[in-house]
Amino acid sequence: MLPRREFLRHSAAAGVTFFSKKFASPFFAPPASADSRIEIILDEPLGAISPNIYGHFAENLSGVIYDGIWVGENSKVPNINGIRKELVDHMRTINPPVVRFPGGCFADSYDWRDGIGPRDKRPRRTNFWASEESPSSPAPHKYDPNQFGTNEFAQFCKLIGSQPYLAANLRSLPAEAFYHWVEYCNSPAGSTTLADARAAAGYPDPFNVTFWGVGNESWGCGGNFTAQEYAVEFRRYTAWLPVYDRRPLSLIASGPNGDDATWTRGFLEELVRKGKSQVRSVYGFALHHYAWNLSRGRTQDWFEGKGDALNFDPVDWYELLREGQRMESMINNHWQALAEEDPDHSIKLVVDEWGPWYKPGSEATPGDLLEQMITLRDAVFSGMTLDIFNRHPEKVTMANCAQLINCLNSLYLAHENNFVVTPVGHVFAMYAAHQSGQAVRSVFNAPAIHYDRDGKSASFWALNGSASLRNKSLVVTVVNPSVSDARETQLVLHSAKIKSATATVLTHSDIHAHNTFAQKQTVVPQTKTIAAPQADLTYTFAPASVTKLMLELV
Numbered sequence: 001m002l003p004r005r006e007f008l009r010h011s012a013a014a015g016v017t018f019f020s021k022k023f024a025s026p027f028f029a030p031p032a033s034a035d036s037r038i039e040i041i042l043d044e045p046l047g048a049i050s051p052n053i054y055g056h057f058a059e060n061l062s063g064v065i066y067d068g069i070w071v072g073e074n075s076k077v078p079n080i081n082g083i084r085k086e087l088v089d090h091m092r093t094i095n096p097p098v099v100r101f102p103g104g105c106f107a108d109s110y111d112w113r114d115g116i117g118p119r120d121k122r123p124r125r126t127n128f129w130a131s132e133e134s135p136s137s138p139a140p141h142k143y144d145p146n147q148f149g150t151n152e153f154a155q156f157c158k159l160i161g162s163q164p165y166l167a168a169n170l171r172s173l174p175a176e177a178f179y180h181w182v183e184y185c186n187s188p189a190g191s192t193t194l195a196d197a198r199a200a201a202g203y204p205d206p207f208n209v210t211f212w213g214v215g216n217e218s219w220g221c222g223g224n225f226t227a228q229e230y231a232v233e234f235r236r237y238t239a240w241l242p243v244y245d246r247r248p249l250s251l252i253a254s255g256p257n258g259d260d261a262t263w264t265r266g267f268l269e270e271l272v273r274k275g276k277s278q279v280r281s282v283y284g285f286a287l288h289h290y291a292w293n294l295s296r297g298r299t300q301d302w303f304e305g306k307g308d309a310l311n312f313d314p315v316d317w318y319e320l321l322r323e324g325q326r327m328e329s330m331i332n333n334h335w336q337a338l339a340e341e342d343p344d345h346s347i348k349l350v351v352d353e354w355g356p357w358y359k360p361g362s363e364a365t366p367g368d369l370l371e372q373m374i375t376l377r378d379a380v381f382s383g384m385t386l387d388i389f390n391r392h393p394e395k396v397t398m399a400n401c402a403q404l405i406n407c408l409n410s411l412y413l414a415h416e417n418n419f420v421v422t423p424v425g426h427v428f429a430m431y432a433a434h435q436s437g438q439a440v441r442s443v444f445n446a447p448a449i450h451y452d453r454d455g456k457s458a459s460f461w462a463l464n465g466s467a468s469l470r471n472k473s474l475v476v477t478v479v480n481p482s483v484s485d486a487r488e489t490q491l492v493l494h495s496a497k498i499k500s501a502t503a504t505v506l507t508h509s510d511i512h513a514h515n516t517f518a519q520k521q522t523v524v525p526q527t528k529t530i531a532a533p534q535a536d537l538t539y540t541f542a543p544a545s546v547t548k549l550m551l552e553l554v
Helices: 004-010 085-092 105-109 150-160 175-186 193-200 227-238 261-274 276-281 314-339 376-391 423-434
Strands: 036-048 055-057 098-101 163-168 211-214 250-253 284-291 348-356 396-402 412-415 418-421 438-445 449-453 456-460 464-470 473-480 485-494 498-506 526-530 537-541 545-553
Touching (some): 085 150, 098 150, 098 396, 150 163, 211 227, 227 261, 376 464, 423 464, 423 473, 485 545
Parallel strands (some): 211 250, 250 284, 348 396
Antiparallel strands (some): 412 418
């Protein structure tokens, strides 16, 4: 191991050092200086990585929609029909596959009919989050002006090349309203009165929305149901929905809060009471997990347990990652619970809310509810989480980072004319190369990180990541969570040789580093060509880093 400061002092390209060595056999032990090893087993495919695990989430919550995405057609902020142009331009570069809207908890208080028709005729409604806003919050954050509705959201998705994912209101609207929303979005031009209403707004062609959430967090803000009660409602709301041009709908059921497998079992047991074939009505089962409790076991209080987005020590850094790492066991445990009633696994997991959640106070725009300043720690967290999804392609079919802009684990921050890409936004750009690749098995071996956790010894893994292959292009993403130590590592490819290689690295000498409106380039990725050998490669991963290795194979 190299101490962090020594590594950064002697390395180039924002904290990166490159080494290459050739070995007669991929099964030789690592060189004496390398204490870590990554094996990529190309002939053990895990499944295709769904592009949709790189999805996004935009809730009508404080500055996410109004000021983040929507600035209005008459705004001085450059826009495309009211949508922030700089956001569109940046999102096009990361190949965004799917965006979830309008919530979140907001969804189960939203009437989609308020957000269609002439914008000057649309009603103003009290936002679900209004009571959490401050007295000085802008009016659109408290009272939804409905300027950004179904039409505008569909246009936004079209502009960025993404599929829309709409979350239906199960708590406060009847099943008929859900049916009509599907009809409004998908019925062919001229076929129905709702298709005519869509055309009158300037959208004659159907939006062809495939992904529909049937409620949100129905165990809580989405209705406070039991699992069994929700299963009954799910059956009722989905018993018959219109389908056009034989395009099936992908219906996503409201899943558990974190690791609550009793919800998973209870929902399925009640669902199949009407027959085992009922499982085929569910495309995805939504799982939400926020890493929020950094109290190290001292409390389970939602407010007291949260940490600070900017002021944290190395123990807090590792604590957040420990909370995030729980995602992997949740995926495995819920997958096993689903198998009890769905042994063929027709139902996949949809992790449509994930990310860190800190206490308020770090907002780039004071008063933006739930907005957090995104640091290098969040980038490492996000790389770790995306790697987990990549390692389980047969289980996870979609995931949606919470949230896209001006909120929790945001890719972007914006206010008026200001706009910045966060470290998390850079991670998504780096990892886009995995989309639709064939995940292959990777084995990481490295000495564990040891640290003091409130007077007790604690440990955390030292390297982890994922790998995917498309033709002769191999993508390997690696997270080094150590706040202090670089990790010299032997990369072994089974049954392949390297033709050329590049490394893209996101790191910084300060673990609190972040990008602001005034300092936009503080944490940015650096790319450099590696002098690649034909056989094995020895590479040094920077401390507190996310790395993408792009390897072209012979």
